Amino acid sequence: MRHSKRLEALPPYLFAELERKIQAKKAQGVDVISLGIGDPDTPTPGFVIDALADAARDPGTHQYPSNRGRPEFREGVADFYKRRFGVELDADTEIIPALGAKECVFNLNLAFLDPGDTALASDPGYPVYTGGPLLSGAEPVLMPLVPELGFAPDLDAIEDPGRAKLMFLNYPNNPTGAVLPDGLFERAIEFAREHDILVVHDASYTEISFDGYKPPSFLETPGAKEVGVEVFSLSKGYNMTGWRTAAIVGNAEAVEAYWRLKTNIDSGMFEAVQLAAVAALRDGDETSREMSAIYQRRRDLVCGALREIGVEVTPPKGTIYVWAPVPDGHTSASYCELVLEESGVVISPGGAYGQSGEGWFRISLTVPDDRLSEAVERMRSSLGG
Numbered sequence: 433m434r435h436s437k438r439l440e441a442l443p444p445y446l447f448a449e450l451e452r453k454i455q456a457k458k459a460q461g462v463d464v465i466s467l468g469i470g471d472p473d474t475p476t477p478g479f480v481i482d483a484l485a486d487a488a489r490d491p492g493t494h495q496y497p498s499n500r501g502r503p504e505f506r507e508g509v510a511d512f513y514k515r516r517f518g519v520e521l522d523a524d525t526e527i528i529p530a531l532g533a534k535e536c537v538f539n540l541n542l543a544f545l546d547p548g549d550t551a552l553a554s555d556p557g558y559p560v561y562t563g564g565p566l567l568s569g570a571e572p573v574l575m576p577l578v579p580e581l582g583f584a585p586d587l588d589a590i591e592d593p594g595r596a597k598l599m600f601l602n603y604p605n606n607p608t609g610a611v612l613p614d615g616l617f618e619r620a621i622e623f624a625r626e627h628d629i630l631v632v633h634d635a636s637y638t639e640i641s642f643d644g645y646k647p648p649s650f651l652e653t654p655g656a657k658e659v660g661v662e663v664f665s666l667s668k669g670y671n672m673t674g675w676r677t678a679a680i681v682g683n684a685e686a687v688e689a690y691w692r693l694k695t696n697i698d699s700g701m702f703e704a705v706q707l708a709a710v711a712a713l714r715d716g717d718e719t720s721r722e723m724s725a726i727y728q729r730r731r732d733l734v735c736g737a738l739r740e741i742g743v744e745v746t747p748p749k750g751t752i753y754v755w756a757p758v759p760d761g762h763t764s765a766s767y768c769e770l771v772l773e774e775s776g777v778v779i780s781p782g783g784a785y786g787q788s789g790e791g792w793f794r795i796s797l798t799v800p801d802d803r804l805s806e807a808v809e810r811m812r813s814s815l816g817g
């Protein structure tokens with residue numbers, strides 16, 4: 433079989449070796465606890481499921497949806513952005529549903545990049561920021577997130593962005609758990625204006641935050657809508673990862689380009705899911721508050737245990753991840769293997785999120801409290817002291 437050059441351009445799957453070791457451990461009868469994947473363990477709230485069931489009983493939702501989305505969806509997103517962020521959006525031209533932030537981020541690459549173009553990708557970062565450009569025949573250019581700058585990219589260090597057409601930012605950030613560094617959005621807007629770049633802000637984690645911190649939208653920053661879009665996902669804040677619900681909002685020309693591309697790729701979001709998403713956005717503030725409280729408690733449990741085993745960790749103010757440096761003498765991969773070997777606990781090697789993630793590891797907080805306590809206890813007893 434002859435695969436496309438595009439497919440061959442993708443980097444090797446860096447979790448492959450870890451996965452092989454996990455399977456081997458399981459085969460030995462070890463009760464492996466995975467803190468690897470960021471997928472909420474708590475179910476979607478009942479009122480969202482009820483809204484889906486009601487909408488699914490209406491035959492008016494059963495036909496091909498339009499890629500523009502139902503007016504109720506677009507108005508629901510506009511109402512949410514006004515209430516939550518104080519951002520005004522035109523429901524006719526500045527909002528379109530997306531089948532998850534992943535789909536949207538990927539397809540923006542297809543809509544904007546040609547061979548020879550580049551996209552500036554946060555490093556470490558969500559893998560689609562690099563896979564998207566590669567699969568579009570373009571190239572990702574890594575922007576290292578600098579720990580000393582609060583995990584901001586140093587935009588002043590980019591002398592000539594060349595043929596960069598896109599810039600991917602994401603705060604609160606996966607995998608680092610960092611929240612928006614002061615002044616970054618302002619600087620990114622200036623940079624985008626100067627170099628004619630579309631900023632894509634991935635807002636997958638704005639609804640999960642701790643210690644009273646409220647993450648802003650990119651679109652709150654003056655000038656953002658002229659140069660950028662935001663991809664808002666319902667996956668993490670409302671426990672809806674399986675539902676594939678997100679929206680692209682912001683610059684009307686970019687939203688239109690995404691729509692044009694999408695009319696050739698898929699047929700939009702099931703309308704009953706769109707109506708359930710409206711319910712989540714309208715009535716879900718309590719859900720995201722409760723989820724944030726759960727993750728904050730788990731964050732404290734994990735950070736406390738990591739300190740006890742000598743890991744220097746800064747507790748994150750958002751996301752569902754704890755990001756910490758591996759102890760001296762280890763690489764990301766060797767430390768993750770040691771933790772698996774000694775305690776039967778899976779943690780993610782930072783290097784899997786890009787070269788700047790090397791030397792770090794990520795723990796996901798999306799496992800039930802009893803399993804997380806057990807994992808932390810095992811790490812403390814097998815790796816402590």
Ligand SMILES: Cc1ncc(COP(=O)(O)O)c(C=O)c1O
Nearest residue numbers: 532533534558606636665667678
């Ligand atoms: C930064 C980031 N963007 C996007 C996604 C995917 O979100 P969605 O479920 O909306 O596709 C994730 C999921 O982990 C993520 O961490």
